[in-house]
Amino acid sequence: MNFRKPKGTKDILPKEISKWHFVESVIREVTGLFNFSEIRTPTFEYTDLFKRGVGTETDIVGKEMYTFLDKGGDSITLKPEGTAPVMRAFLESGIYGEQNLHKLYYLTSMFRYEKPQAGRYREHTQFGGEILGSDSIYTDVELILMAKEVYNRCGISNFKIKLNSIGKPDERRNYIEILKEYLKEHLDELSEESKKRYETNTLRILDSKELGDRKITDSAPKITDHLGIESKKRFDDVVNELTRLGIESEIDFRIVRGLDYYTDTTFEFVSSDLGSQDALGGGGRYDGLIEQLGGKPCAGVGFGSGIERIIIVAEKNGFTFGMPKNPIVYFIALNDDAKKIAYSAALSLRNNNIACDTDLLNRSFKAQMRDANKLGVKYVYIIGDDEIKKQKGILKNMSDSSQIEVSFDKVRENIL
RNA sequence: GUGAGCGUAGUUCAGUUGGUUAGAACAUCAGAUUGUGGCUCUGAGGGUCGGGGGUUCGAAUCCCCUCGCUCACCCCA
Numbered sequence: 345m346n347f348r349k350p351k352g353t354k355d356i357l358p359k360e361i362s363k364w365h366f367v368e369s370v371i372r373e374v375t376g377l378f379n380f381s382e383i384r385t386p387t388f389e390y391t392d393l394f395k396r397g398v399g400t401e402t403d404i405v406g407k408e409m410y411t412f413l414d415k416g417g418d419s420i421t422l423k424p425e426g427t428a429p430v431m432r433a434f435l436e437s438g439i440y441g442e443q444n445l446h447k448l449y450y451l452t453s454m455f456r457y458e459k460p461q462a463g464r465y466r467e468h469t470q471f472g473g474e475i476l477g478s479d480s481i482y483t484d485v486e487l488i489l490m491a492k493e494v495y496n497r498c499g500i501s502n503f504k505i506k507l508n509s510i511g512k513p514d515e516r517r518n519y520i521e522i523l524k525e526y527l528k529e530h531l532d533e534l535s536e537e538s539k540k541r542y543e544t545n546t547l548r549i550l551d552s553k554e555l556g557d558r559k560i561t562d563s564a565p566k567i568t569d570h571l572g573i574e575s576k577k578r579f580d581d582v583v584n585e586l587t588r589l590g591i592e593s594e595i596d597f598r599i600v601r602g603l604d605y606y607t608d609t610t611f612e613f614v615s616s617d618l619g620s621q622d623a624l625g626g627g628g629r630y631d632g633l634i635e636q637l638g639g640k641p642c643a644g645v646g647f648g649s650g651i652e653r654i655i656i657v658a659e660k661n662g663f664t665f666g667m668p669k670n671p672i673v674y675f676i677a678l679n680d681d682a683k684k685i686a687y688s689a690a691l692s693l694r695n696n697n698i699a700c701d702t703d704l705l706n707r708s709f710k711a712q713m714r715d716a717n718k719l720g721v722k723y724v725y726i727i728g729d730d731e732i733k734k735q736k737g738i739l740k741n742m743s744d745s746s747q748i749e750v751s752f753d754k755v756r757e758n759i760l
Numbered sequence: 761g762u763g764a765g766c767g768u769a770g771u772u773c774a775g776u777u778g779g780u781u782a783g784a785a786c787a788u789c790a791g792a793u794u795g796u797g798g799c800u801c802u803g804a805g806g807g808u809c810g811g812g813g814g815u816u817c818g819a820a821u822c823c824c825c826u827c828g829c830u831c832a833c834c835c836c837a
Contacts, residue, residue: 348828397765403835407761425837454837459761461831470837537834553833602836623837678795709795717797718781728795 352458352466353654359652359668366665370497371451371471378490380449380473385429387453391419397428397637399604401545408456410466422455422477425603426472427630428637434476435639446476451651463621463653472627472648479631479643481581484609487647488586488593491613491625498654499663503615503624505591508599509579509608510547511571513632518608519570520546530560534576547600566597575608578656582609605630617660618653624650672759673700674716678709678728685737686727696756717742723759725750 349355356364375382391411398405410422423429430448433441451471458464473490475483488505495503510516523546527534531542535554542549550561568579586593593611594693601610610628618624634642658665673693675686686702693700701719703712709728716724726738739758741746750758 351828364802408835458835459833460829461833464836468837472837522836548835551835616836620832621836625837648837653837676796708790710791710797711789713797724797726796730795738796740796745797747796 350466352460352464354465354467362668363658363665364651365388367498367651367654367658368451370494371449371564374490374493374497375449375473377493377688378447378473378486378499380447380490381732383430383433383448383450384452385423385426385433385450388420388422388706389432391428392423393428393432394421394424395636397431397605398425398635402602402604404456404602408458410455410457421726423452424454426450426452426454426648427474427603427605427633430474430646431634431637431639431644433633435637440476440639440642444477446478447473449473454648461621462619463650463656465652469651470648471651472646474644474646476634476642476644479629481585483643484582484611484629485585485589485647487627487645488591488611489589490752491647491649494649495613495624495654495657498658499661500615500624500657502611502617502655502661505586505593505655506596506599506612506614507583507586507593508578508596509568509571509575509582510600510610510628511567511575512607512608515571515575516547516567519565519567522565522570523547523549523567526564527560528736533560548602550600551598561598568595568597598627601626601628605633607631609646613649615653615657617657621653623650624653624657669699670720671699671701672721673698673723673725673755674712674719674721675700675702676705676709676716676726678726681732682727682729685732685752687726689725689737689755692753693756698756698759725755727752 391409394405394409400406404424408760409424412420414420428729434446434448439446446578449472452469453467455467455468457466471494473487474489492505495501511519521674524542527542527546528748531539533556534542534549535552537558538549538554538557549557550564552558552561568576571579583593583595596612599610600611604744605672608626608629608631610626612626613624614622615624616622625647626649627645629643629645631641631643633644634640673690677683677686683702690700690702701721703715707715713724722742724740724742726740734749736749736751737755738747739750739755748758
């Protein structure tokens with residue numbers, strides 16, 4: 345074998361494609377129910393979009409982007425996340441001016457240069473939603489409900505919804521100072537990684553998996569205790585509304601998210617069935633992002649969810665995706681003239697939306713029968729010397745083995 | 761970038777203290793009185809033992825290097 349797929353990529357083979365079709369159809373269905381419209385943006389963007397939108401301090405931009413110079417010397421990046429490109433299109437196309445509220449979703453590949461492991465790829469597929477133009481708490485709630493509905497319809501119920509608020513930028517800056525103050529006394533107990541983050545990205549210390557770090561941050565001041573009155577109320581309203589709707593969630597002060605643009609609500613869907621990469625999806629508000637990208641101030645909230653991870657969890661739960669569709673009729677031809685007749689008859693069925701197949705390997709009668717059986721067809725239609733003489737083929741029902749003579753142009757009338 | 765585990769037919773795996781032509785199951789293909797599938801039976805094809813080097817009379821097996829895969833850290837979907 346000379347060629348391999350690039351590290352971190354995957355082939356979706358015919359036997360597993362039905363899972364993907366299923367999940368994709370659930371997403372189309374649910375986004376329709378919530379009245380979201382699909383938007384498709386390019387596979388690559390100019391690199392600056394992500395630097396500006398996502399933030400140069402984030403790991404995604406700092407070390408995980410697929411960036412290259414094209415032949416014209418422009419710096420191009422394969423999209424590592426969905427929100428910034430959608431915002432760019434939103435501004436560039438001018439659709440923001442057509443109405444005040446936009447509910448958009450996407451389903452597309454994302455690229456991050458990372459070391460692959462369970463549930464983590466260099467190219468993965470993400471489904472995400474964005475609501476633009478409103479800061480109503482119902483926009484946060486609606487996205488959470490929509491993601492939950494997709495998961496539920498894929499047979500996934502064993503996940504947790506974790507919520508947090510990281511407040512407005514000035515509230516966050518204020519809190520970071522408080523957090524730093526607290527961590528200062530424990531600085532030498534922190535892990536090496538966390539020590540580095542103390543200056544550059546203090547909040548991230550909160551979601552470190554190191555046990556030592558956890559112990560320290562367990563009793564650290566919580567951001568939700570240091571929000572302004574308005575932000576605090578907004579967060580409480582989101583939590584209360586989810587509760588009122590019967591959605592179980594828990595507040596987790598460690599959900600700070602790795603992208604710079606988030607404000608106020610952040611959330612994650614986590615499942616223990618995923619192994620170490622336990623996030624099924626996540627998102628949050630980004631009320632300052634559009635302005636940052638050159639637009640007028642515009643509220644926004646969004647989330648992204650990995651299709652591969654949805655499939656992993658659904659499978660662990662024993663969910664059965666739709667069965668692949670088998671052809672209805674298999675044409676068995678025993679000589680060259682019969683093949684011509686069979687092929688015409690097959691074409692006629694196909695034109696009438698009836699799936700069928702023929703032997704393309706010039707196999708023996710028995711081999712063709714075996715093939716038909718393997719394909720799980722309902723009928724075989726047999727044409728040989730005798731049938732050509734009579735101008736009638738044999739239509740055999742594979743489940744009860746009964747067979748009748750049917751003229752070449754009447755196959756359709758005699759099935760189902 | 762750091763660490764651990766694993767690489768033997770299409771697939772899942774055996775392979776005894778290094779010892780003849782590297783095995784099984786499943787899958788594939790072909791037969792079982794000549795034009796009928798599933799079940800059964802018989803048989804066939806298919807492997808540079810990830811690659812390279814070394815030790816040895818002899819290496820799938822021991823040593824070194826390398827590549828790949830998997831999992832974990834980091835981070836995220």
